[in-house]
Amino acid sequence: MISYLARRLVTSIIVIIGVSIFIFLLLHAIYPSPARQVLGLSARPAQIDAWNKQNGYDDPVIVQYFRYMNQLLHGNLGYSYANNQSVLALFQERVARSVYLSGISLLIAVIIALPLGIFQAVKRNSIGDNLATSAAFILYSMPSFFLGLILIQVFAISLPIFNFEASQSTNIWYVIGDWYSMTLPIMTLALITVAAFSRYMRSSSMDVLAQDYIKVARAKGLPERLVLSRHLFRNASLPMVTLIGLSLPVLLAGNLITEELFNYQGLGLLFFTSLQKVDYPVMLAYTLAGAVLVVVGNLVADIALTIADPRIRLA
Amino acid sequence: MAMQSSSLPPLDVQRAPEGGEVGAVQSGWRLALREFMSNRLAVIGFAILIFFVLFCFVGPLIYHTNQLATNLSEANQPPSAQHLLGTDSAGFDELGRIMKGGQASLEIGFFAAFVAIVIGTLFGAVSGLIGGFVDSTMMRVVDIFLSIPFLFVVLILAVKFGATVASLSLVIGFFAWQVPARLVRGEVLSLRERDFVLAARTAGASTWRLISKHLIPNALGVVIVNVTFQVADAILAVSYVGFLGFGLHFPNVDWGDQLSDGTTYLQDGYWWLIYPVGACIVLTVMALNFIGDALRDSMDVRLRRR
Numbered sequence: 203m204i205s206y207l208a209r210r211l212v213t214s215i216i217v218i219i220g221v222s223i224f225i226f227l228l229l230h231a232i233y234p235s236p237a238r239q240v241l242g243l244s245a246r247p248a249q250i251d252a253w254n255k256q257n258g259y260d261d262p263v264i265v266q267y268f269r270y271m272n273q274l275l276h277g278n279l280g281y282s283y284a285n286n287q288s289v290l291a292l293f294q295e296r297v298a299r300s301v302y303l304s305g306i307s308l309l310i311a312v313i314i315a316l317p318l319g320i321f322q323a324v325k326r327n328s329i330g331d332n333l334a335t336s337a338a339f340i341l342y343s344m345p346s347f348f349l350g351l352i353l354i355q356v357f358a359i360s361l362p363i364f365n366f367e368a369s370q371s372t373n374i375w376y377v378i379g380d381w382y383s384m385t386l387p388i389m390t391l392a393l394i395t396v397a398a399f400s401r402y403m404r405s406s407s408m409d410v411l412a413q414d415y416i417k418v419a420r421a422k423g424l425p426e427r428l429v430l431s432r433h434l435f436r437n438a439s440l441p442m443v444t445l446i447g448l449s450l451p452v453l454l455a456g457n458l459i460t461e462e463l464f465n466y467q468g469l470g471l472l473f474f475t476s477l478q479k480v481d482y483p484v485m486l487a488y489t490l491a492g493a494v495l496v497v498v499g500n501l502v503a504d505i506a507l508t509i510a511d512p513r514i515r516l517a
Numbered sequence: 518m519a520m521q522s523s524s525l526p527p528l529d530v531q532r533a534p535e536g537g538e539v540g541a542v543q544s545g546w547r548l549a550l551r552e553f554m555s556n557r558l559a560v561i562g563f564a565i566l567i568f569f570v571l572f573c574f575v576g577p578l579i580y581h582t583n584q585l586a587t588n589l590s591e592a593n594q595p596p597s598a599q600h601l602l603g604t605d606s607a608g609f610d611e612l613g614r615i616m617k618g619g620q621a622s623l624e625i626g627f628f629a630a631f632v633a634i635v636i637g638t639l640f641g642a643v644s645g646l647i648g649g650f651v652d653s654t655m656m657r658v659v660d661i662f663l664s665i666p667f668l669f670v671v672l673i674l675a676v677k678f679g680a681t682v683a684s685l686s687l688v689i690g691f692f693a694w695q696v697p698a699r700l701v702r703g704e705v706l707s708l709r710e711r712d713f714v715l716a717a718r719t720a721g722a723s724t725w726r727l728i729s730k731h732l733i734p735n736a737l738g739v740v741i742v743n744v745t746f747q748v749a750d751a752i753l754a755v756s757y758v759g760f761l762g763f764g765l766h767f768p769n770v771d772w773g774d775q776l777s778d779g780t781t782y783l784q785d786g787y788w789w790l791i792y793p794v795g796a797c798i799v800l801t802v803m804a805l806n807f808i809g810d811a812l813r814d815s816m817d818v819r820l821r822r823r
Contacts, residue, residue, distance in 0.1 A: 213657075213660075216657065217657065217660050217661055217664055218664075220657065220658075220660075220661040221661050221664045221665060224661055224662075224665070225665065225670075228670070228673075229673070232673065232674070232677045233677075339803065339806065340799065340803065342806070343749070343799050343802035343803040343806055344795075344798075344799050344802075345753055345756045345757060345760065345773075345776075345795075345798060347757075347760050347776070347780075348776065348795040348798065348799065351776075351780060351783060351791060351795065352795075354783060355783065355788075355791075359783070359784060359786075366783075366784070451666060458668060458669075458761075459757060459760070459761070462761060463780075473669065474761065477672055477673065477676050477761075477763070478762075480676070485673060488669065489665070489666065489669045489670060489673065492665075492666035492669055493664050493665050493666060496663075496664045496665075496666060497664050500664075
């Protein structure tokens with residue numbers, strides 16, 4: 203097992219290096235320098251060249267890449283000219299809110315999807331199962347902002363129960379307690395995630411139910427609820443571990459669409475406004491962070507699955 | 518070989534001279550087609566898809582509307598006899614706008630899927646056939662692409678290059694070819710040990726001939742299933758990009774752009790700007806998902822027949 207994990211770690215590091223080179227080159231090719239945005243549209247070429255030279259944007263790409271990586275490893279994510287703050291400060295302002303929104307949605311989604319998937323498998327092809335499968339299918343085919351729009355229409359406009367905008371507070375504790383504003387964004391994210399998770403949970407539960415050890419447990423006279431809780435639940439939940447690991451990037455990088463729809467000042471909305479303002483340092487730092495998180499998420503999912511599933515560990 | 522894999526009776530049952538029945542041998546593809554047609558959801562999905570293609574491309578020929586000249590005095594009108602789904606914020610007939618937007622969304626969906634499949638299949642086939650160090654390197658490249666968050670990089674490129682059908686298709690397709698590449702490589706890895714490949718190699722077939730004439734046609738099952746889901750994903754991706762404001766712009770339009778426009782009027786109650794378009798996206802993607810699921814099941818039948 204250790205050698206497998208060591209190999210995975212080495213592969214992950216290679217992929218991270220490769221991804222960072224690719225993203226850096228890509229962004230550099232599209233936006234060679236932020237001089238235009240900083241100096242304004244009427245800046246003369248001579249001014250732009252002088253600014254580039256002063257800030258190191260006229261060095262060869264490789265030099266720029268290594269300088270950027272060096273800065274990154276020392277905690278300097280660059281400077282956002284559009285917002286007049288360091289990128290790190292911008293991220294730190296918003297990371298708590300993004301983590302809260304994505305985290306609580308993920309938690310709710312798992313709490314709903316796990317029993318739902320088991321129920322669907324146990325009561326297979328019943329009305330409940332068919333209803334749940336159809337609902338999951340529709341949600342799965344829907345862009346997440348459309349679900350958000352429907353929820354806003356029904357629960358914030360037609361029946362004024364919730365707020366159509368997410369909490370604008372900068373205090374994370376206030377945000378957590380603000381059910382009036384936060385319920386709709388959380389439900390939007392949670393429902394979309396449940397749709398995807400319950401499909402996996404259902405098929406994994408059906409696979410486990412077909413196993414011999416379930417038959418043996420029932421034959422031994424074990425009450426059905428113990429069969430479900432002691433055997434089915436643990437074994438069917440294994441794919442969930444992978445899914446949660448794969449959800450890690452979204453968790454930390456913020457959910458772009460939902461934050462934009464509900465005007466929630468998280469990392470996703472920061473990225474969106476940086477696109478509009480063409481704020482290159484933020485775009486670069488954010489995409490790199492997202493890519494690293496994807497690789498780390500995959501690695502965490504693999505490690506967690508190896509720990510959770512004895513069949514892999516002892517193989 | 519008995520037909521126990523399919524629940525349907527054999528197509529042609531002939532009587533042998535000695536009595537008894539002989540089931541005629543079916544080609545795998547015909548079996549797959551029958552399995553597909555027997556899946557109700559798939560047929561419904563296929564019908565919905567054909568409906569939307571006709572609606573978007575043939576519709577404007579029947580239901581004439583002016584999509585070029587704005588008419589602000591008629592902006593944001595509710596549905597009426599003149600404008601079946603009302604008008605949007607620039608005075609265009611909304612139903613006509615949905616048709617036009619659908620043209621762009623469907624075109625981008627199909628082209629992006631096409632780009633993704635072509636690149637992915639070739640990449641995966643070459644990687645699987647050559648094997649060894651080249652294969653490992655190519656798969657690391659795939660891993661690197663897969664690690665890049667799709668939406669972020671598509672948005673960055675769309676900001677720079679976007680706003681036409683061709684550029685959006687290329688951008689989306691370029692970050693979607695990795696999954697088919699992996700799938701095709703897996704298929705090729707198992708196919709290349711088969712006898713017909715050894716025979717072809719012995720007969721002196723070049724690598725290219727092996728790939729194009731033998732490997733890819735036999736990996737087609739996986740490719741067909743994947744291309745359906747690629748189209749669905751591409752249509753969703755376009756709607757996300759359009760909703761955030763980086764899709765096609767005036768006077769062109771796509772479904773995501775229309776939703777973005779409609780969201781401004783959510784509180785004013787102009788439902789005709791939002792729900793019809795959204796429903797079109799959901800139905801199209803659902804239809805494609807139905808078809809993809811059914812294709813996956815029927816490809817299973819085709820493989821079992823082998």
